[in-house]
Amino acid sequence: MAQSRKGMPIHWQIMIGILLGIGFGFYLNQTGLSSWAAFVEPLGQLFLKLLKMIIMPLVAASVFLAVAEIGSIEKLGKLGGRTFLYYVGTTLVAACLGLFLVNLIQPGVGVDLAMSQTPDFVLSSGATQKGFWEGMLYIFLSMVPSNPFAAFSEGKVLQIIVFMLFLGVLVSFVGQSAKPIVSFARGINDLMFKATDIIMKIAPIGVFGLLVGVVAHLGLDPLLNLGKYMLTVLLGLAIHGMITLPILLYVFGKRNPLEFAKDMMPALSTAFSISSSAATLPITMECVIDRAKIKKEAAEFILPLGATVNMDGTALLEAVAAVFIAQAYGIDLSLGAQVVVIVTATLASIGAAAIPSAGFITLAIVLSALGLPLEGLGLLLAVDRVLDMCRTAVNVWGDSVGTAIVSRYVKL
Numbered sequence: 540m541a542q543s544r545k546g547m548p549i550h551w552q553i554m555i556g557i558l559l560g561i562g563f564g565f566y567l568n569q570t571g572l573s574s575w576a577a578f579v580e581p582l583g584q585l586f587l588k589l590l591k592m593i594i595m596p597l598v599a600a601s602v603f604l605a606v607a608e609i610g611s612i613e614k615l616g617k618l619g620g621r622t623f624l625y626y627v628g629t630t631l632v633a634a635c636l637g638l639f640l641v642n643l644i645q646p647g648v649g650v651d652l653a654m655s656q657t658p659d660f661v662l663s664s665g666a667t668q669k670g671f672w673e674g675m676l677y678i679f680l681s682m683v684p685s686n687p688f689a690a691f692s693e694g695k696v697l698q699i700i701v702f703m704l705f706l707g708v709l710v711s712f713v714g715q716s717a718k719p720i721v722s723f724a725r726g727i728n729d730l731m732f733k734a735t736d737i738i739m740k741i742a743p744i745g746v747f748g749l750l751v752g753v754v755a756h757l758g759l760d761p762l763l764n765l766g767k768y769m770l771t772v773l774l775g776l777a778i779h780g781m782i783t784l785p786i787l788l789y790v791f792g793k794r795n796p797l798e799f800a801k802d803m804m805p806a807l808s809t810a811f812s813i814s815s816s817a818a819t820l821p822i823t824m825e826c827v828i829d830r831a832k833i834k835k836e837a838a839e840f841i842l843p844l845g846a847t848v849n850m851d852g853t854a855l856l857e858a859v860a861a862v863f864i865a866q867a868y869g870i871d872l873s874l875g876a877q878v879v880v881i882v883t884a885t886l887a888s889i890g891a892a893a894i895p896s897a898g899f900i901t902l903a904i905v906l907s908a909l910g911l912p913l914e915g916l917g918l919l920l921a922v923d924r925v926l927d928m929c930r931t932a933v934n935v936w937g938d939s940v941g942t943a944i945v946s947r948y949v950k951l
């Protein structure tokens with residue numbers, strides 16, 4: 540466990556790193572010295588690179604092992620079915636909450652989007668098809684790799700999960716000759732867990748460096764202009780993260796939400812600092828297995844899937860953002876269109892890669908499905924850094940709560 544034997548627990552060290560990073564970054568921002576952030580930013584980049592370095596082998600080995608070692612297709616079906624139910628259910632709840640709040644607060648009314656332009660990375664992503672079905676097809680086809688080695692080298696986590704799930708299922712059909720591959724995967728997995736243990740020790744310094752960089756370069760004007768939009772998203776994230784998920788955890792997971800949140804703190808604060816559920820995954824696994832004592836066999840299956848497909852915060856943001864843009868253009872969305880918002884925001888969050896700003900690319904799918912202009916995305920992108928940090932923390936919190944709940948309902 541990455542908790543110092545003596546001295547301050549790791550979650551407090553990380554919290555202090557975050558607070559100092561925000562404070563120091565803000566000081567540099569306000570005194571016009573933001574270029575000085577370059578002295579500490581490499582600490583954050585090193586931390587991020589180390590996490591990214593282990594993510595692909597860790598995901599590949601754990602998903603493969605989880606499926607191969609469960610052995611029975613029937614058990615796997617139960618685990619998969621319950622995981623799916625929890626993930627889709629909570630994401631739908633988050634999208635509905637976003638839709639409710641954006642209709643209540645109406646942050647888009649009176650906002651001028653005339654100067655806003657579609658960001659280049661959204662245009663070049665290919666996610667801008669017109670229509671609902673084309674958008675959905677894009678999401679599902681992009682989950683399947685045509686070349687697993689390319690998926691590996693390009694860091695396409697969801698494609699690797701699909702490939703490894705497939706291989707893991709095949710182990711029970713192949714039998715004896717697949718055994719060496721299973722022990723090889725076990726070795727890789729153990730190595731990656733040890734690596735996470737070590738990387739987590741530098742997390743407090745890493746998050747400090749990352750946050751100094753983010754806050755020092757933050758332009759405060761867009762934050763003020765889009766205050767109501769940000770407030771709507773943040774309120775939704777707070778309700779989902781601090782009320783809905785803790786209630787589910789308490790009722791179905793039979794765990795004390797405060798204790799569990801304390802166990803998950805290193806993962807949540809890392810997610811907040813690096814805006815990527817995938818890069819946070821090694822730490823999330825360490826927290827769930829070592830600190831919260833959830834069964835490894837369950838966590839190895841549920842968490843990698845969750846990190847890549849379960850994004851409650853992203854679904855909530857996409858619902859708010861889509862209706863915000865409609866409001867700004869003075870377009871009244873019918874009841875049917877609001878249902879399309881919920882369905883597409885949920886599916887688009889599933890299709891979003893677990894990396895910074897990915898929710899923005901799939902937001903283009905939601906807008907296309909509703910026939911809304913994509914130009915509004917440019918304005919929203921200006922404030923997305925902060926929202927991405929918060930929604931990624933909620934995404935990881937949702938995965939962790941899901942692991943605690945689902946693992947109770949499946950005997951492995």
Ligand code: ASP
Pocket residue numbers: 814815816817850852853891892893894895896897898899927930931934
């Ligand atoms: N950054 C988010 C995550 O990794 C995805 C997104 O909403 O952009 O969970």
